[in-house]
Amino acid sequence: MTDPLLSASAVRISGLDVVLGGTPVLRGIDLDVAAGEWVTVIGPNGAGKSTMLRAVGGLLAHAGTISLFGKPLSRLRRRERARLVAMVAQSPAVPPGMAVLDYVLLGRTPYIPALGRESAADVAVVHQTLASLDLSGFAGRRLETLSGGERQRVFLARALAQGAPLLLLDEPTSALDIGHQQEVLELVDRLRRDRGLTVLASMHDLSVAGEYADRLVLLDGGRVAAVGPPPEVLTVDLLAHHYRAQVKVIAGEHGPLVVPVRRAGLTPPG
């Protein structure tokens, strides 16, 4: 799926260590993500998926180096960084009473001078973004009146309004039903192609992760356990070892489908 023409590096991580509250959460992570690529981080709970995304977003102190489009993260000014990378957190705050338009407009912050205000061009970008996500009819609606699927698209719209070529999505579909999951991921895939975005996501649903990503990164205990195209990572052996799960892997149209199987009796897996 990777376009060979887009081989420039969007994210280059080498020797990344992150310690949170005295506990090492990421240890010696190395990873390259090519521009235009979609890489999804999978792994059991506590493996460090969100931490890795937050580190790439420049939100955590870390050892080792992270470069975005060839520029070391540590040397980027905050506003420069915000123009390169936009993140949608797992469950973003919903400011009470805020209209969709105003929320998405806050995504233009990196382009607004300190103590300044949005220009007409910023408002135009936001209207375009809303239109491309079929959200124009929602512009005046308050966030808290939206359904989960609509809200997720609004969160995405705010990140897109940031105009950054790298999109970080932390569990973008964990709160959605299967139909809305598909809607949001198809949308991300379309935007990635239309705008040439690079996507680094984290997901729990392995089949869905394999269906949309070019490559998967399996994290376990803060280390990279496996990297590669979905069929190389979503194997019965790897999943049994790292998730302690007994699964069946079925070949799907785009990627392997992972189904848990009921354990027979009390015999240990494997």
Next chain:
Amino acid sequence: MTVRPPDLVAKGSPADPREDPSRPGRPPAPAKLRPGWLAAGVVAVVLATLAGLALGPASLPPGSVAAELVDLLPGVHIDSGLTESQANIVLQLRLPRVVLALLVGATLALAGGCYQGVFRNPLADPYLLGVAAGAGFGATAAIAAGGGAAGSVIPSLPVPLAAFTGALAAVALTYLLGAAGGRERSPATLLLAGVAVSAFFAACQTFLLQRYADSLQLVYSWLLGRLATSGWREVQLLLPYAVLAAAVVLLLRRELDVLSLGDDEAAGLGLHPQRSRYLLVVAASLGTAAAVAVSGLIGFVGVIVPHTVRLLAGASYRSILPLSVLFGGAFLTLADLAARTVSAPAEVPIGVLTAFLGAPFFVVVLRTTRRVEL
């Protein structure tokens, strides 16, 4: 693609009260301070000022009072028709008090709106970080030390200065304790530190009151809030801090909107959330400390005014904060007018009055909120 066509999306969703049905073709405009609300705020301030100057034990015609004020402007000469003693009542007695009420009300409402944004808590009030307890201790210490006993009524300078010092000391202590949380500290750490510091200063104050029981009366009359002035001295004490607090908070009002997304999001958008929050809290605390120093504890203004403004004029801090300044000033001026007229010649402590007005008002506000949101 499973995305629905835009017209279906629009039709399939219930209309929002904020969407204007009279102009269906035009997209909604971004939130900003609407000129209509700004004008309403200015009108409220002007009317409250005139009422505060004209009404009282000796009621004067508002037109003449307005003329007397205009006459103060350089290069303008109008005969207001007031006698000299009437003019003295307006300019010497009532004007400093009205100006002080405007400043205190504006500062408390602005600080309340600011804290509500910084701590993302709609019930945050200006006394959150120990300002009240610190000021209370400072005032009590000054009164017990004899500053109060020497003067006939409450002395004008030592007590406000002591209260101001106490308030600042309390906020500084709250910061030191809150900063002990290290790099990963959250706004909640600061709030908890505020609770601890308040408890500490309240205990110190109680101890002093036990030792100096004869100062009880004076301390309580200070604690209940008062805007009685001895001229322009209180205004001079408060003004620089009120202006500084308003300038910082109003300049950073867009950042408060970004902070409402959460710290990670604000940082991801290129802000420095810790630094913005620090600046905002220091500015609001300075203003509050100065306001408490000159007026005692006046509750509810910092909660009711920004909350009501939010309901009426929208949830963006870009409109909440400037409108809180105007409506907070007008509100406290009218409350002070009521405090000195309802049982004249005696005065009701204004803190008691704002609580009387505030509590039921709050219930009404909460009920309307629910109705609007469903």
